[in-house]
Amino acid sequence: xxxxxxxxxxxxxxxxxxxxxxxxxxxxxxxxxxxxxxxxxxxxxxxxxxxxxxxxxxxxxxxxxxxxxxxxxxxxxxxxxxxxxxxxxxxxxxxxxxxxxxxxxxxxxxxxxxxxxxxxxxxxxxxxxxxxxxxxxxxxxxxxxxxxxxxxxxxxxxxxxxxxxxxxxxxxxxxxxx
Amino acid sequence: xxxxxxxxxxxxxxxxxxxxxxxxxxxxxxxxxxxxxxxxxxxxxxxxxxxxxxxxxxxxxxxxxxxxxxxxxxxxxxxxxxxxxxxxxxxxxxxxxxxxxxxxxxxxxxxxxxxxxxxxxxxxxxxxxxxxxxxxxxxxxxxxxxxxxxxxxxxxx
Numbered sequence: 001x002x003x004x005x006x007x008x009x010x011x012x013x014x015x016x017x018x019x020x021x022x023x024x025x026x027x028x029x030x031x032x033x034x035x036x037x038x039x040x041x042x043x044x045x046x047x048x049x050x051x052x053x054x055x056x057x058x059x060x061x062x063x064x065x066x067x068x069x070x071x072x073x074x075x076x077x078x079x080x081x082x083x084x085x086x087x088x089x090x091x092x093x094x095x096x097x098x099x100x101x102x103x104x105x106x107x108x109x110x111x112x113x114x115x116x117x118x119x120x121x122x123x124x125x126x127x128x129x130x131x132x133x134x135x136x137x138x139x140x141x142x143x144x145x146x147x148x149x150x151x152x153x154x155x156x157x158x159x160x161x162x163x164x165x166x167x168x169x170x171x172x173x174x175x176x177x178x
Numbered sequence: 179x180x181x182x183x184x185x186x187x188x189x190x191x192x193x194x195x196x197x198x199x200x201x202x203x204x205x206x207x208x209x210x211x212x213x214x215x216x217x218x219x220x221x222x223x224x225x226x227x228x229x230x231x232x233x234x235x236x237x238x239x240x241x242x243x244x245x246x247x248x249x250x251x252x253x254x255x256x257x258x259x260x261x262x263x264x265x266x267x268x269x270x271x272x273x274x275x276x277x278x279x280x281x282x283x284x285x286x287x288x289x290x291x292x293x294x295x296x297x298x299x300x301x302x303x304x305x306x307x308x309x310x311x312x313x314x315x316x317x318x319x320x321x322x323x324x325x326x327x328x329x330x331x332x333x334x335x
Contacts, residue, residue, distance in 0.1 A: 024324055065324035068331075072320045092320035148326070151258040155304035155312075165261045167233040168247045169279055 012045055015123075016054045017139040023063035024150045027103040031110040033147065034058070038120050039111070048116065055123045056144070057136060062099035062128040065148070066091065076105070099128040233265075246282040248289070255288075257295035257327050260302050267293055271305040284335050295327040 001009075018037055022030060036042050040052035066074070074091035095102050104126055111117050125136060154162070216223045242250045255262055266279050266289050273290045281289060296302045298321075300314025315322055 024326070026326075063324055065326045067326055067328060069320075069325075071323050071325060090320070092323055095323060149258075151299070151301055151326070152260070153300070153304075154260040154264055154302045157261065162261065162264070163232075164236055167237040167265060168251065168262060169265045170233045170237045171231050172278060172280075173228070175278060 012043060013052075016142055017057060017136075018054055018142045018144050019057045019059065019140045020144045021060055021146060022058050022103060023060040024065045025146055025148050026067065027061075027064045027106040028110075029147055030058075030064075030103065031106040033144065034107055034124065035110050037144070038107070038123055039116075048114075051119075053120055053123055055125065055139070057132060057140060058103060058124070058126045059130050059132060060128075061103045061126045062095075064095075064103060071095070100126040246280060246285055248285040249282060255292060256329055257292045257299065258301060260296055263289065263293050263296050264302055264305060267302070267305055269305060270307045271297055271302060287335060288332060291332055292329070299325055299327065 016037075020030070020034060034056050037054045037056050040046050040050075040054060043052050045052055071092040072090055076089045076091065076094050077086070078089070079086045091102060104121075104124070107124055108117070108121055111120060125132075213224060213226050216225075238247075238251070240247055240250045248255070253262070257263070266274055266281075268274060271293075273293050276283070276286045279286060279289070293302075297306075300317070303312050303314050306312055311317065
């Protein structure tokens with residue numbers, strides 16, 4: 001066995017730790033992506049009974065973005081089991097209570113409800129900001145690409161960049177600058 | 179309320195009303211011109227000179243004069259392109275009218291919707307009225323969380 005094949009063998013059977021920056025990412029789009037790594041379906045040795053999933057560390061889950069007015073349209077339902085025990089929580093209210101829950105529920109709901117799901121979820125580590133404990137950070141060996149580009153705010157550009165950007169519109173001569 | 183207070187003070191103490199800073203400009207061209215005064219012996223020459231627009235140095239030259247600037251460039255502007263969108267708004271974040279922007283009807287409607295999207299997503303929060311809260315994270319309720327928009331949902335004219 002050549003040394004390359006040997007390392008490939010180790011990498012296939014090892015649990016890889018991935019990191020994913022969730023800032024300005026859609027949690028439901030991200031869920032489909034993270035599911036693949038958590039379950040290990042991208043590996044050639046994948047089998048539902050083969051425990052080959054990876055760990056995924058998600059950072060900045062407090063900065064996730066939802067399209068349009070989905071923060072106030074998406075509703076999470078819960079029922080205590082008692083009469084009049086139903087409650088409906090809007091996505092922004094859930095996010096305010098715990099900034100990791102919207103993403104966690106999105107990943108949980110994206111997977112099939114079988115006995116493996118709870119164990120697969122154990123391998124997902126979500127943090128609301130960039131503060132990750134050192135003992136988790138030391139395992140990470142791969143960063144996952146994010147599907148959405150992070151937009152840059154106008155006040156985060158320098159004054160020179162804004163001034164020297166090519167101007168499509170110029171004021172007419174009789175315009176009063178304010 | 180302020181004017182009532184001022185009037186009551188006037189009647190009580192019999193002071194003359196003073197309007198020190200008049201914010202109304204009677205002559206609209208006054209702000210684009212700079213006024214120079216030159217004394218030539220007995221003659222006093224007062225002249226208004228046009229100020230050059232701060233944008234003219236970096237403005238693009240359009241090849242097709244018949245089309246509006248955005249149609250001529252054939253750009254697919256998104257709501258995240260704040261460096262382009264900020265050219266079409268006043269410094270309080272309001273969309274400029276069509277006679278100022280010089281866009282065609284289609285583009286004017288599209289750009290004004292894109293400006294709204296950018297403002298809602300908090301990408302142009304520094305272009306807002308002076309009394310408003312500039313930090314999008316300090317907005318109320320659901321408005322403080324990040325959101326994005328899909329340009330394909332815009333109405334096609």
